[in-house]
Amino acid sequence: MSGGGAGAADAREPAAGPARRLDAEQLELGGGLEVLLQAALAGMAPGEQVDVVTRSRAVALELPGWARLEGHAAGDPRRVERPGRDGAAAAATGGRAPSGPPPPERDRGRWAVRLRRGPGDRVAVAADATDTRSPDRRRPPAPGDARPSGAAVPSAGSQQRGALAPPLRDGGRFHTADWRDGGLAPPVPEEAGRTAGLAPLGALPEPGAPAFDWPLHRREQLWAADVAELAEQATAEQWDATADVPWATAAELPEPLDRAVAQVMTFIAQNEYAALYVPAAFLPQVHPAFPEALQWLAGHVHDEARHVEVFTKRALLCRTPGHALAATELSLRTLLDERDFTNAALLLNVLGEGTFLDLLRFVERHAPDPATAAAARLAHRDERRHVHFGVSHVRRALAGDPDRRAALVAAAEQRAAKLTELTGLSPLLTEGLTILAAGSLRPAALSDGAAAVRGLTATMEENRLRRLRAAGFDAATARRLSELHTPNLM
């Protein structure tokens, strides 16, 4: 094998024959010339040649080394134009101001270096945008590549979207879902490569990135038909727990209302922590190929963090601290233990937050001050979205997998088995809600308050069943699940 082979000779010297011409003028390497060169070479097929013409000898001497490092062959620099016969400088040298002293003879006239484009692209592109790891899913060759063609995805060089008008809605609103629906972005994948990297939607992922491991990489695991719209809605409906609540109205409630508000607010905030941690734990498990789901979960987490904030603030304005009850903790702990996304969607979104919708509506209606009412109203708006997602996701999961129903019931049973010590709503919370509804400790008012709380319980039960049915459970299973639901509400 010793002795020069054709390949070696090829790499050493560009051949005579046709070549494009690229006028580099006064550009230097390190000063923008490489950008011009890369742009020119990107539009050339391997084997095509270009004569790079420069006004600087230094640049010409430097070009072959640059080209070889970039995988292209380069010829020796040659002088192609000398200064004019009248002796005037034909051009200024690279990097020197034209108004300065005249350039030395070597930098007058022009120099040329012939480059022959090497094979391959600067950046490889994975054939499957959702899987950058699998070696058998490499990108197909670029035009002119020596490699055989056959795959369907175009190369980086040829992959252009062309001029696009964004599918805007009224008010100039740009929704990702519209981009997908219009075929301008890849459809939501049924399954994304579990080890793929952080490639944004529509980007060309380079193979060879480090391996990730996304437990939630199948659409069926986490999708809901309207998740994109829900995510957009969540962004549009953000509010500010610091400024959007009339905090000045919250001061100085008389006993026993102050103590009742403190307990109810503390209970809700305590539960909101769980509602925060559950989606937060799933967030880093979601494959980047599902940006809508990520946006949704991130919004969910943000919502819950704000709920913790707003109910904590309201409790802080009470003279008496509320109790963070151990029984509540026990219930929430079992929620945090759930590792399956769909099970968690049923237990948290459908059952827990669903039940909280009724609780928040009750608090808003009976709040003794505008601040408490506003906090409950604003949180209710967010929780409606969360419940909607849960119902939509569970319905999709049940429709796609008949065995899923049994697994969901088993998850609810498993949780209930851990909560046998809980026999009902905490007496402190029941009393707090009763006083809120009563407005005082007058016996007649308390009687009305107790009736309102009984009504709340009934409403919760009724709506829970309705939501479970909407999620796709039959009447008997819905009844069973409702019965299994924690007495803690969340």
Place this chain on the structure above:
Amino acid sequence: MSARSDPITVGAVAYHPRIVTIWERFRSYFAEAGVPTDYLLYSNYERLIDAVLAGEVEIGWNTNTAFVALERRLGREARILGMRDVDAAYATVIVTRRGEAFDDPRELAGRRLALGSRDSGHAAILPLHHLGREGLDAAADCALVRFDTDLGKHGDTGDSELRVVQAVAEGGADAGALGDATWAAFRAAGLPATHGLEVAWRSPVYSHCNFTALPGLDAALAERWTAALLAMDRDDPPLREAMDLEGVRRWLPGDRAGYADLFAAVAAQERAEAAT
């Protein structure tokens, strides 16, 4: 066709921790290609040459300086199995501060010329040789500023060339020699010392590293190994990182003609040393 099942052994110099990454990846590749290959690492090229000559490894991944030394000790032609694309048409450049370039290398007489490690073909031996051909006996007529770092690594680490560039930039030397690919890499990395410099001279081209085997290596096996080497594809994700670390876009067959100047330079250097 050779029916060997034990791996063919390649020796390489461990001039950087990445060498392990490179060869672990290549080892897997050659196994998949049906030419099982293992590797041994040495701390310097002199030990690697010993190992090739002693049959401890069958192939040495040599610098041009190591290749020439090996053949001179062998006393006949070794077998070249391949080289990187960057090794073909390699050149040495001499840089000066911007605006201080020369038209003729003889203008460097009386000036300070920085060189890389004395065992580096591209940063010391060949620049002296080619300058001599252009009429400048730099060893006699210039004040040589040598940076003999990482001796035994034949300039692989790039450390001495970095010092060359910094010396010129900071005024410790008037001109400095280094590999054109090293200079391009310094430029691409945005090394500040490159900003105020320009390339004033470029040597004729030569070949750099190659895979060398003794002539007795089974010809069929050698051809299979070279075929597997040349078939490495940088678009193959598991190979891309290793090939990038090795600085190769594609492998080429070797080219004996690219070493003639270095043979001449080493012989002349020996004669000169013998005369003093």
